[in-house]
Amino acid sequence: MTNYYNENALTFFNGTVEVNVESLYKELLPYLPTHAKILDVGCGSGRDTLYFLNKNYRVTAFDASEELITLAQQYTQHPILHSTFLDFNTKKASQDAIWACASLLHVPMNELEKTFHHLAHFLKQEGLFYCSFKYGDCEVERNGRSFTNLNETLLNDLLKKSQLSIKKTWITEDLRPNRANEKWLNAILIKLKTFE
Known part of the structure; x- marks a missing residue:
């Protein structure tokens, strides 16, 4: 997957x-304290990342694609870390929120539970976790990418054994031009449990 984004970084950057x-x-930020720490995964x-920085949030951002990192750092003038979801590490329970907009959708179904569990370690108690996935119930391959x-x-099934519970879900149309026929599942999760 990283190869796809490295090879198509500029096209993806320009399209998003x-x-x-x-x-x-507007669904997430009203719940956050002033100068909240947000992890953009x-x-x-x-x-x-740039939007949150401009709103005076403290942002840690990472991506697995070196080429996208280069473009994102030029755009945001902010350091972007190089990491996969499962390799990422920072101080535990340090973040007020995690933002995973259309990013976790590339994690295989059999790794999603572990990925949610790992990332939740970095959320404060009652911290919030926004994520979005294309709406459906299967894994698909399209144009060199898996979804x-x-x-x-x-x-809900994926979160049963995690520290995260669903606070809210909602369905949206794709926000990109000419993609309104695609539906997305959006969710805000909350960290309520502390087990490892």
Whole structure:
């Protein structure tokens, strides 16, 4: 997957950096304290990182694609770490929120539970975790990329053994031009448990 984004970094950057996702920010940010710490996982173009920085949030961002990191750092003028989801590490229970906008959808279904569990370690108690997936119930391959589609039932099943519980889910149309026929599952999760 990283190879795809390294080889198509500029095309992906240009196709996503100006997409207006204000409606998604408005679902999460009202719950956060002033100057909250936000972890932007799989930050891609850096679009959301820059938005959060401009709102005076403290942002840690990472991506697995070296080419996208280069573009995102130029765009945001902010350091972007190089990491996969499962390799990422920072101080535990240090983040007020995790932002995973259209990024975890590339994690295979059989690794998603472990990925949620790992990332939740970095959330403070009652910290929030926004994520989005293409709406569905299967894994698909398209144009050199794999996607794990989720619906509400599958998401709930994945979280049964985790520290995370569902606070809210909602369905949206794709926010990119000419993609309105694609539906997305959006979720805000909350960390309520502390077991390892």
